[in-house]
Amino acid sequence: MTSTPGDLRDRERRLDAVLASLSLDAAVITGVGTVGGHAELSWLTGHVPDHRGAWALRVVGEATTLVIPDGGPEPTDDESSSIRSPEDGRCPQAQIAAALLDGARIGVAGTGSTIASSFPAVVLDIGAHLAGLAREVSPTTATALREHAEVVRRALAATATVLVPGVNELDIAAATASELARGGSVLQIIHASVDRFHAQRPSARRVAPGSIVTIFAESAPAVGGWVEGGIVVPVDGADTAAQRMIEALDAALRAGIAAARPGRTLGEVATTMAQHLRDVGEPTIGWGHSTGSDQGPLVVRHDSVETIRAGDALCLHPSVRAADGRSAGVATTVLIGTDTTEDLIPAAVRDAIRATARA
Secondary structure, three states, rough: OOOOOHHHHHHHHHHHHHHHOOOOEEEEEEEEOOOOOOHHHHHHHHHOOOOOOOOOEEEEOOOOOEOOOOOOOOOOOOOOOOOOOOOOOOOHHHHHHHHHHOOOOEEEEEEOOHHHHHHOOOEEEEEHHHHHHHHHOOOHHHHHHHHHHHHHHHHHHHHOOOOOOOOOOHHHHHHHHHHHHHHHOEEEEEEEEOOOOOOOOOOOOOOOOOOOOEEEEEEEEOOOOEEEEHHHHOOOOOOOHHHHHHHHHHHHHHHHHHHOOHHHEEHHHHHHHOOOOOOOOEEOOOOOOOOOOOOOOOOOOOOOOOEEHHHHOEEEEOOOEEEEOOOEEEOOOOOEEEOOEOOOOOOHHHHHHHHHHHO
């Protein structure tokens, strides 16, 4: 486990304190979407929902109830944990309605307006409060991130060795997935893109001599510790335009890491990375997001005024589409310290993987 029972109970106490300060009796936490938006749920329960359908009910002073929909995996049975799953999988609205019969006031997070609009008089959106708690990476989670970063690095390195003319994106992604699974990954998002990268699903598109291949591996182990890493690899050498693109992406990522310091804004990080790509082309995806237990709620974008804090964890992923239509991206996960920023997929590792692919 990357979140110990002691960690979870401490998180419950911290959430209870927030609820008490808002005169609330309970909280319902759900996830949004199929990729992100589950950071708060994972933070509170220590559960990474690979089916992306779990939700939790936290009543102040009681055990947290983790609801696993039919067909979803059960959390690890741990007698020292306070997390319990109910026998039924009632929807959050039904669970809230039952609580309201006893006069409870409920806070909700991760649900958008769906639940809050159902009970507007007695339900309060606590998303901002919970996000503030969830973004704080504990020493236990930081250790988990470092350990799983090694799994991601091995997966990227193993995948680079299969990059030969004729192999297709599906084959490349399968190689990445296999190595991640060997390292204990239970939640994976993999992008394998030949010459065209915009975070799309892998296809039957094949590698040709001179192709540039982008490989992104986003992964989490059994509980928490979400890590993202990405490399771009030229196959059988890179032409001048491709080499320029790769060098610009590397420079953008280095600059983003250097800019990610306490007191700087996420907007400054995005702008810093963009400056290194303006002469090459336009980005194809966003610049990054927070992480830790799961993909976090903070987004690295030009207009973000959110201030970086010591203890944050960020995924940075600059990308670019050049004038010739080819596109690529790179990515890493960083831990923000008081005086240093720790790169979990460092440049030396990415360079070594490229060298292996060329050999």
